[in-house]
Amino acid sequence: MTEKPQGEQPGDDSAAEEAVLKAAEEAVAGAGGDELAAAKREAGERTADLQRLQAEYQNYRKRVERDRATVREIAVSSILESLVPVLDDIGRAREHGEVTGGFKSVAESLETVVAKLGLQQFGKEGEPFDPTIHEALMHSYSSDVTEDTCVQILQPGYRIGERIIRPAMVAVAEPQPGTQSTGEPDTGKADGSSDS
Numbered sequence: 001m002t003e004k005p006q007g008e009q010p011g012d013d014s015a016a017e018e019a020v021l022k023a024a025e026e027a028v029a030g031a032g033g034d035e036l037a038a039a040k041r042e043a044g045e046r047t048a049d050l051q052r053l054q055a056e057y058q059n060y061r062k063r064v065e066r067d068r069a070t071v072r073e074i075a076v077s078s079i080l081e082s083l084v085p086v087l088d089d090i091g092r093a094r095e096h097g098e099v100t101g102g103f104k105s106v107a108e109s110l111e112t113v114v115a116k117l118g119l120q121q122f123g124k125e126g127e128p129f130d131p132t133i134h135e136a137l138m139h140s141y142s143s144d145v146t147e148d149t150c151v152q153i154l155q156p157g158y159r160i161g162e163r164i165i166r167p168a169m170v171a172v173a174e175p176q177p178g179t180q181s182t183g184e185p186d187t188g189k190a191d192g193s194s195d196s
Helices: 014-093 102-117 187-196
Strands: 119-122 134-142 149-155 157-160 163-166 170-175
Touching: 014 102, 014 119, 014 157, 014 163, 102 119, 119 134
Parallel strands: 134 170
Antiparallel strands: 119 157, 149 170, 157 163
């Protein structure tokens, strides 16, 4: 048997060993717990970084697609704007009966193609005058209308979707003055002013 130092009791040896073992286990568990917590924290950070990158990529992709669509719309619009005078010439030739034979099929093909690209012609006689889509070149009064009305289309307007390429050039008629008023007729006012 081994000799024990003086002042120690026989049961104290095992208690000291247990305390050292317990402290060592706690140290190992504590170190492993810190490493585990650090690994979890790092994994969380990496996951957040990955999610951020994925969101940035999705936003980039959407922005590129939106930019491509915008560039396409601008290019198509530019081409269609340059074709509007040609369509005007075809319309004038059609009014004079000069759209016949091969020229007729070319004119119809061109009108079909521009319609497929989204170009729409507007402006019809009898529709109410709207200054946002019509440009009044002539003005008159008429007892046949109850509001400002397009009575003649001098040049049709064109739009792509909601964007106006060119307003319709129109002659506008408005109701005859005095027909809507409920007061005295204009002649009575004129007579009263001449007497004074």
